[in-house]
Each structure stands twice: as C-alpha cells, then as structure tokens.
Amino acid sequence: MTSMPHLRDHLPFDHPLSPRDGFPHLPFLARMLVHYRADDLWQEDTRHLPASMAALRRKARVFAERYLIPASADIDLAPHPAIGQCHPKAHEILVEAGRQGWLSYFLPPPLGAMDWGRVSHAPVMQCCLVVEEFTRACGGLMLLLSAHHLGVMPLLLSGSPGVLLKFVRPIYQRCQRGDPHLVAFAITEPGAGSDAEDGHGAARYRPGVVATPVPGGYRLKGRKCFISGGDLAQSITVFAALQGEGMESWTCFYVDAGSPGFSVVRTEQKMGMRASGAAELEFNDVFVPDDRIIGGLRHGWALNRATLNASRMPVASMGVGFARAATEAAIDFARSCTLGGKPLLEYQDVQLHLATMVAETRAIRAMVWQEARHAWRPRQLRASACKFHATDRAQKVCEMAMDLMGDRASLHENRVEKIFRDVRLTRIFEGTNQINRLSLIEDWQGELLSGPSGPFVTGV
Amino acid sequence: MHIDPGDVAVLLEEVDSFAQGRVAAMTSRPEEPIPPEHLERLTAEVLALRILPDASDEDGLGLWEDCDHAHTMAFNIGVLRLLGQANAGVAFAWHRYALARAMERALGMDREEDGILGTTILPVGHYGLGRASLARWLIGRELAAEDSELLADWLDRHANTNILFAPESWRSVLWPVWTEGKVRWERRTRQRIxxxxxxxxHGLDEVSAYRIRAMDSVGNTASVVDAPSSVYARLLKLDMIGLTAIGVGAITKGLGMAREFAAIRKQGGKAIDRHPAVQALLGDAEIARNAGDVILGGYERPVDRIDLGRVVADRAGLFGRLCHAASQIVQAFGGVGYMRDLGAEKILRDMTMLRLQTGGMQDLHSFLAGWSGDWE
Incomplete structure (x- = not known):
C-alpha cells in the first residue's frame, strides 16, 4: 500500500514500477540524463525563459489575477454601455494598468515602460507573453488593454523619431501617470471587412474613407466600423485613401477624437469580449493637419500590413490564453465534480480528454513562442500561420472543455462559456482565418514559384 | 383525434406558417430574448392550435402525443425542425414541455394544473448520461455493484445539484430517480426543490438555467412511480431526436441567412459566395444540415422500432458537425456575424447548448459500450 496520492488506475510514484521511483536510484551520470524535477508546467516554462522575460511573464500573471479576474464576470454581464461610457471597474483597471506600464511597454524609458533588461528581446514576443496572461484572466479586458497597442503600432512602426517624441511619448507618459490615453486602430469599413486586410481584395476595393487635401492638411470623410476600443480612444490611427485615388494611396492619419466632425455613432453588442467596445466611427470632414500624417503619404497600406504582421502573433497568443483558461477550468471541474463516488479525474476517458487539451494548448504556445522569439521584423507568413492555427485550435480546446463539463459548461459562473464566446472573435478579427491562410500563401508565393520543382525543394 | 398520413404535409405547412409568422416574428431581435410573458402568450397560441398537447387527457395530435407511427413521427420531427428554424430556444422550451406531458401519460400520472409551461422534464442525472451503467440497466443486464453505485449517485436528486433549463413559469419537474435498485419516476413540485x-x-436565451436540488430524499411517495426500462429508453430517444430536429432547423435558418449575405457581400470585387474560402464555409454547413436531415429521415418510424444505440451514435456523430456548421456560418459573415443583432452568433450559442443537453457528449461512447457490449 502507498500513502502517496495517486489516481486509481495509475501507479503511485513510490511503486517499484514507477519511473519516478526508479530514476532517482540510477547511477549519477544516468540520473543527470533522465531524472527530472516535475513541477507546475507554467513555472517550468517560465523558468526556461530568459530572466527578464520570465519576470515579465510573472508580473503579467500577478496583474491579471489581481485585477482582471475579479472584474471579469461583472463586466461581461453588465448591460451594454452607452457610447463613451466605461464600466467603473474597467476604468479602474485602465488606470492601474497605465500606472504599472501595461499601456506603454513597447518602448523603454524615457519614452515607455519596457524594462531595459528586455530591450534585447523582440517586443512582439514580450507582447505575446503578456497577452496570454491577460487573456487567460479575461478576454474582454485583455482586448481593452491590447487594442490600445494596436492603435499605437503604426506610430511605432512609422520609423520617425519625431512621431515617437511628439505623439507616442505623451501617450505613454499620460498612461503611466494613471490618466490613460487610449489609441485605436481604424482600418475596417462598412463596405469592406477583408478588403482592408488582403491585398488582392484591396486592389479592387473602392475606399470608403477619403482624405481631401485642404490648406495645412486633409479633411477625412467616411466611416470605419468594428473598431476595437474606438469608443474610448482619445486618438485614432485612421487609414484613408486620398481623394480620387485608390487603395494604393492609403495614408495613415493620426486623428484626435476631440476633432470637430468626429463622432462615435454606434457600439456593437458583441457575442463576447464585452469589456472592450467595438465602435463605428464617423468622420465628417475631420481636419487632420499635415504633421499628423504617419509614415508619409501613400505609405498607409504598407504600414497597415506591417501593423497586422506585428499584431497577429499576439492574437495567436490570445488563442493560447483561451485554450489554457479552458483547460484549467476543465481540470478544476474534473477534480471537483464526482460521479459514482469518485472524481471525474479518475475516469480514463476524462484523462484522455484532458491530456489532449493540455497537448493542444502547449503545441500552439510552442508555435507562437517559436515564431515570436525571432519576430524583430515579423514575417507575414509566420504571423498569419500562428494566428489562424492557434485560434482555430484554441476554439477546439474550448469546445473540448465544454464537452467535459456537460451542461455545467453553459453556466456563466463556470467561465468556459464566456471563454468560448471570447475565443470565437479571434478567428475573425485581424483578418479572418481564411484571409490569414491566403495571406500566408501571398507571402510565400515567391518561394513557391521560383526555383526547380520537385519534392524536397521548398522549405517548410 | 389522430393524424392521417396524408395530412402530415398540410399540417406541417400550417406549422411552418405559425413558426415564421408568429415565433420568428416575435423573436426577431436576437439580441433581446423574448420576455417570459410574451413566451406564455405565444405558448397559449400554440396550445390553441394543438401543435402542443393541450390540457385535456385525450389523445391528440400535439407534439410527441403519438410516436407510434411513421407519419406521426414525421410530424413530430417536422414540427420541431420548423420551430427550431424559427427560434431554437422557444422550440426547446416547447419540446421539453411536450416531452413531460408524453411521459406523464406513459407513466399514468394524473395531469396537474400548473399553468402554461408549468411542467418540464429533466431526463438525465446530475452529470453525463450514466456512462455504461445506464445503458446496461436499460437493456436489462444484471448490474455490477459499481453500476448500481454510479446510478444511485447519478440520480440522487437530494445529494447532487442538477441543472435545469426551462421557462420561468415551470412549477414542477419530472425526473428519473434511483430507488430500490431501479430507475423510477418522480414529479416534484418547485416548492419541494x-x-x-x-x-x-450560454444560449437558448428564451429559457433560464436553474441549479436545482431536491429538498429531501425521494421516498415511496405517490408522486414516484415505476416504469419499465423501455419507457426511459423511449424518453431518451424522443429527447435526442427532438434536440436533433431543433438543431437541424437552426442550421437551416443560419445557412439561409449566410447564403443571402454571401450573394450580395463583395470582397475582391466579387460576391463572396464566388470565393472558394466562403464556399467551403457554406459547404460545411450544408453538408452538416443534409447529414442531419438524413438522420432525421431515419427516425420517421414508430419510436419503439428505433434503436436507442443508433440514436446515441447519431447524436455523437452529428452534433459536432452541427456546431461546426454554426461556427462556419458565423465565419461566413465575418465581423458582423459576431454581433448579437444579426442572429448568427445566437445560432452558434444555441447549437452549443443543444449539444450540452441530455448528458452532453462526454458519456456517449461509454453509453454505447454498455449498450452494445456483452460483458458481464
């Protein structure tokens, strides 16, 4: 008999046939090769990261557990807010997130809050670590915090020190003072969802938001829709075509939400991620001065695609966070729910189910980390592959969690149904997963069409 | 009253007219669930039309009142498919009400006057489908001690919390309980729960979710009655067939919406239904819907001639596909599909709820092992 806790149909660790019992008794050199310390998987993975990145991951988890988890359910259940209103708990989180640097971590001091110890690591990888932790806690609040970074991204990628000093620094400084200045990223138009994210579609699309030159700047006219965080943003990176020209003239304008002619005309009632608004924005001859053109005239399309390349890996990381949250909820359920006098965890089919969920979650995380680690200049193919695969698989993991929990999965208080509603969005935004598959091929076509044909030629 | 085979098509046309003209119309804002009083009013109409079993004890032509002929099963399935196409939540509420009435009759229970939609049914225990143990009991195998232990716990309504999805107006629930080594049936009033x-x-917004637990253990009260295992098997068949019909109806609605959208929405200079990416999404939905219709067609015969194992296997195979279809329909709409005022996301949520009913998916393989296995 053993005194060690163990599952009924598995050997306890102190059983003579358990490898956990055998490894420590092997010779020293053999022990060096095979004997491992079994620890919490999250702790192990974190330890394997470079120290500064491990610290970031731990810090993000602490923030998420302290601030996001307690507010998540209430905000999700709250009535749809009026335009411009922010749930008080969400506002508190924004303030605290700003103070702690979660709204300004893409640049080191004196501009932003990125720890100098992390400047040698790709910001996209840093973002992926943070996004996974925030997503695990609450998809909606994660998006509330992350949409801001998407809005700032064109400013960061503009390559202009002047833009960083003139626009990004004050945004980041206000956030760090606890007076969050949120920025939104506006590309999608009522007549074009995927056309704003796909070159082939854009080539045939007639732009909906048009910039007309006037003395000292441009006047924007038109509408953008489904803009995450657009309802609360103080400024917006808006992509518009120049009057009389097509999508090739797309230009990024940095618009102050206080500008005359700008209004939020609608916020959507979404299936999930309800803590973050999706807004329809109207530009009615909004004047934008010349110095708020970001990245130069007619460089907007490239800047848009670069922004998407940078953001799609973090979206993949949302998938990881959702899959992880669903798996954790399922594990908790399997441990606490009993049937026939024993926990579900004792049943072999439940063990098979959980094992698959854990493996799926870890597989997509491995993919995201593999790509994001080197994503100093994120490649479209890699970013899109991560995005569509991780989010597709994450939804599958969430479905598995629901199947395991049965009718209890449908109750809001058990979290998984919310996770499912939230994860569903990740397969749609930042380009639908169909568009991302085509985006992978678009970027890959050079290799696919060049060189000799035959097996073993194209690297995968 | 009875239905003649030749009447079925005509009756279903009338049901379709009611489903679209009243049910779909009264639930036309998917982001705003129908208020309970409106659901009661709609239910009064459907009772008056005798689509649902009315208050009399006479055999009628209402849903699940006659399951002993091919054409009446076609009618029952057709009704729920059409109602599911109009609104899955309303269809679910009426399905469970009609099923409760059918069980009351099968059990010889007196009809209780408990108002509109006052009676509902909880067909399973507190988690899953009783694994192989329930299947073994249903086919008359001698139960091992662990089977009895599992079923006693599974159906212990006092010790465990059960999840009930029902309209706000429910006053009593009919559920299986385990006493004296067998499944018996109890109708328990809400006051004793x-x-x-x-x-x-998550979905089926037209009903509410309740955590319920019997206030006391089941005794040999007058409200607990015996029934052969075939009665339970019949109930499970009807419930699963009903859930399938509602689901196929909901997918039919979603597919129609998505096709209309895809025909007019443009991307890359042409309608999106010309893009193979969208064709694949809609194709998945159509394949699932057609598979569902084939399966439902197989149930158009006397219910006692349908094998429960087949129904369970069908459910295990089909519901994943139906949920995938619902998700593909959302995807075909893109961003607008995620918004509550369109209705596509509701179909996905409703479909997921239907998948989680009657024990969900996790136990189905175990159940089949018990149903088909010959181990002692």
Whole structure:
C-alpha cells in the first residue's frame, strides 16, 4: 500500500514500477540524463525563459489575477454601455494598468515602460507573453488593454523619431501617470471587412474613407466600423485613401477624437469580449493637419500590413490564453465534480480528454513562442500561420472543455462559456482565418514559384 | 383525434406558417430574448392550435402525443425542425414541455394544473448520461455493484445539484430517480426543490438555467412511480431526436441567412459566395444540415422500432458537425456575424447548448459500450 496520492488506475510514484521511483536510484551520470524535477508546467516554462522575460511573464500573471479576474464576470454581464461610457471597474483597471506600464511597454524609458533588461528581446514576443496572461484572466479586458497597442503600432512602426517624441511619448507618459490615453486602430469599413486586410481584395476595393487635401492638411470623410476600443480612444490611427485615388494611396492619419466632425455613432453588442467596445466611427470632414500624417503619404497600406504582421502573433497568443483558461477550468471541474463516488479525474476517458487539451494548448504556445522569439521584423507568413492555427485550435480546446463539463459548461459562473464566446472573435478579427491562410500563401508565393520543382525543394 | 398520413404535409405547412409568422416574428431581435410573458402568450397560441398537447387527457395530435407511427413521427420531427428554424430556444422550451406531458401519460400520472409551461422534464442525472451503467440497466443486464453505485449517485436528486433549463413559469419537474435498485419516476413540485437561478447561460436565451436540488430524499411517495426500462429508453430517444430536429432547423435558418449575405457581400470585387474560402464555409454547413436531415429521415418510424444505440451514435456523430456548421456560418459573415443583432452568433450559442443537453457528449461512447457490449 502507498500513502502517496495517486489516481486509481495509475501507479503511485513510490511503486517499484514507477519511473519516478526508479530514476532517482540510477547511477549519477544516468540520473543527470533522465531524472527530472516535475513541477507546475507554467513555472517550468517560465523558468526556461530568459530572466527578464520570465519576470515579465510573472508580473503579467500577478496583474491579471489581481485585477482582471475579479472584474471579469461583472463586466461581461453588465448591460451594454452607452457610447463613451466605461464600466467603473474597467476604468479602474485602465488606470492601474497605465500606472504599472501595461499601456506603454513597447518602448523603454524615457519614452515607455519596457524594462531595459528586455530591450534585447523582440517586443512582439514580450507582447505575446503578456497577452496570454491577460487573456487567460479575461478576454474582454485583455482586448481593452491590447487594442490600445494596436492603435499605437503604426506610430511605432512609422520609423520617425519625431512621431515617437511628439505623439507616442505623451501617450505613454499620460498612461503611466494613471490618466490613460487610449489609441485605436481604424482600418475596417462598412463596405469592406477583408478588403482592408488582403491585398488582392484591396486592389479592387473602392475606399470608403477619403482624405481631401485642404490648406495645412486633409479633411477625412467616411466611416470605419468594428473598431476595437474606438469608443474610448482619445486618438485614432485612421487609414484613408486620398481623394480620387485608390487603395494604393492609403495614408495613415493620426486623428484626435476631440476633432470637430468626429463622432462615435454606434457600439456593437458583441457575442463576447464585452469589456472592450467595438465602435463605428464617423468622420465628417475631420481636419487632420499635415504633421499628423504617419509614415508619409501613400505609405498607409504598407504600414497597415506591417501593423497586422506585428499584431497577429499576439492574437495567436490570445488563442493560447483561451485554450489554457479552458483547460484549467476543465481540470478544476474534473477534480471537483464526482460521479459514482469518485472524481471525474479518475475516469480514463476524462484523462484522455484532458491530456489532449493540455497537448493542444502547449503545441500552439510552442508555435507562437517559436515564431515570436525571432519576430524583430515579423514575417507575414509566420504571423498569419500562428494566428489562424492557434485560434482555430484554441476554439477546439474550448469546445473540448465544454464537452467535459456537460451542461455545467453553459453556466456563466463556470467561465468556459464566456471563454468560448471570447475565443470565437479571434478567428475573425485581424483578418479572418481564411484571409490569414491566403495571406500566408501571398507571402510565400515567391518561394513557391521560383526555383526547380520537385519534392524536397521548398522549405517548410 | 389522430393524424392521417396524408395530412402530415398540410399540417406541417400550417406549422411552418405559425413558426415564421408568429415565433420568428416575435423573436426577431436576437439580441433581446423574448420576455417570459410574451413566451406564455405565444405558448397559449400554440396550445390553441394543438401543435402542443393541450390540457385535456385525450389523445391528440400535439407534439410527441403519438410516436407510434411513421407519419406521426414525421410530424413530430417536422414540427420541431420548423420551430427550431424559427427560434431554437422557444422550440426547446416547447419540446421539453411536450416531452413531460408524453411521459406523464406513459407513466399514468394524473395531469396537474400548473399553468402554461408549468411542467418540464429533466431526463438525465446530475452529470453525463450514466456512462455504461445506464445503458446496461436499460437493456436489462444484471448490474455490477459499481453500476448500481454510479446510478444511485447519478440520480440522487437530494445529494447532487442538477441543472435545469426551462421557462420561468415551470412549477414542477419530472425526473428519473434511483430507488430500490431501479430507475423510477418522480414529479416534484418547485416548492419541494431548492432552486437557484443562474445569472446567465450560454444560449437558448428564451429559457433560464436553474441549479436545482431536491429538498429531501425521494421516498415511496405517490408522486414516484415505476416504469419499465423501455419507457426511459423511449424518453431518451424522443429527447435526442427532438434536440436533433431543433438543431437541424437552426442550421437551416443560419445557412439561409449566410447564403443571402454571401450573394450580395463583395470582397475582391466579387460576391463572396464566388470565393472558394466562403464556399467551403457554406459547404460545411450544408453538408452538416443534409447529414442531419438524413438522420432525421431515419427516425420517421414508430419510436419503439428505433434503436436507442443508433440514436446515441447519431447524436455523437452529428452534433459536432452541427456546431461546426454554426461556427462556419458565423465565419461566413465575418465581423458582423459576431454581433448579437444579426442572429448568427445566437445560432452558434444555441447549437452549443443543444449539444450540452441530455448528458452532453462526454458519456456517449461509454453509453454505447454498455449498450452494445456483452460483458458481464
């Protein structure tokens, strides 16, 4: 008999046939090769990261557990807010997130809050670590915090020190003072969802938001829709075509939400991620001065695609966070729910189910980390592959969690149904997963069409 | 009253007219669930039309009142498919009400006057489908001690919390209980149940989710009756067939919406239904819907001639595909599909709820092992 806790149909660790019992008794050199310390998987993975990145991951988890988890359910259940209103708990989180640097971590001091110890690591990888932790806690609040970074991204990628000093620094400084200045990223138009994210579609699309030159700047006219965080943003990176020209003239304008002619005309009632608004924005001859053109005239399309390349890996990381949250909820359920006098965890089919969920979650995380680690200049193919695969698989993991929990999965208080509603969005935004598959091929076509044909030629 | 085979098509046309003209019309804002009083009013109409079993004890032509002929099963399935196409939540509420009435009749229970939609049914225990143990009991195998232990726990309504999805107006629930080594049936009034309303549930917004637990153990009260295992098997078949019909109806609605959208929405200079990416999404939905219709067609015969194992296997195979279809329909709409005022996301949520009913998916393989296995 053993005194060690163990599952009924598995050997306890102190059983003579358990490898956990055998490894420590092997010779020293053999022990060096095979004997491992079994620890919490999250702790192990974190330890394997470079120290500064491990610290970031731990810090993000602490923030998420302290601030996001307690507010998540209430905000999700709250009535749809009026335009411009922010749930008080969400506002508190924004303030605290700003103070702690979660709204300004893409640049080191004196501009932003990125720890100098992390400047040698790709910001996209840093973002992926943070996004996974925030997503695990609450998809909606994660998006509330992350949409801001998407809005700032064109400013960061503009390559202009002047833009960083003139626009990004004050945004980041206000956030760090606890007076969050949120920025939104506006590309999608009522007549074009995927056309704003796909070159082939854009080539045939007639732009909906048009910039007309006037003395000292441009006047924007038109509408953008489904803009995450657009309802609360103080400024917006808006992509518009120049009057009389097509999508090739797309230009990024940095618009102050206080500008005359700008209004939020609608916020959507979404299936999930309800803590973050999706807004329809109207530009009615909004004047934008010349110095708020970001990245130069007619460089907007490239800047848009670069922004998407940078953001799609973090979206993949949302998938990881959702899959992880669903798996954790399922594990908790399997441990606490009993049937026939024993926990579900004792049943072999439940063990098979959980094992698959854990493996799926870890597989997509491995993919995201593999790509994001080197994503100093994120490649479209890699970013899109991560995005569509991780989010597709994450939804599958969430479905598995629901199947395991049965009718209890449908109750809001058990979290998984919310996770499912939230994860569903990740397969749609930042380009639908169909568009991302085509985006992978678009970027890959050079290799696919060049060189000799035959097996073993194209690297995968 | 009875239905003649030749009447079925005509009757279903009338049901279709009611489903679209009244049910779909009264639930036309998917982001705003129908208020309970409106559901009651709609139910009064459907009772008056005798689509649902009315208050009399006479055999009628209402849903699940006659399951002993091919054409009446075609009618039952057709009704729920059409109602599911109009609104899955309303269809679910009426399905469970009609099923409760059918069980009351099968069990010889007196009809209780408990108002509109006052009776509902909880067909399973507190988690899953009783694994192989229930299947073994249903086919008359001698139960091992662990089977009895599992079923006693599974159906212990006092020790365990059960989840009930029902309209707000429910007053009593009919459920299987385990006493004296067998499944028996109890109708318990709401006053004798600890009831906790859940803050929200995933879908089927027209009903509410309740955590319920019997206030006391089941005794040999007059409200507990015996029935052969075939009665339980019949109930499970009807419930699963009904859930399938509602689901196929919901997918039919979603597919129609998505096709209309795809025909006019443009991307890359042409309608999106010209893009193979969208064709694949809609194709998945159509394949699932057609598979569902084939399966439903196989149920158009006397219910006692349908094998429960087949129904369970069909459910295990089909519901994943139906949920995938619902998700593909959302995807075909892109961003607008995620918004509550369109209705596509509701179909996905409703479909997921239907998947989680009657024990969900996790136990189905175990159940089949018990149903088909010959181990002692």
């Amino acid at each position: 600890d009831v906790l309303l859940s803050k929200a549930q």
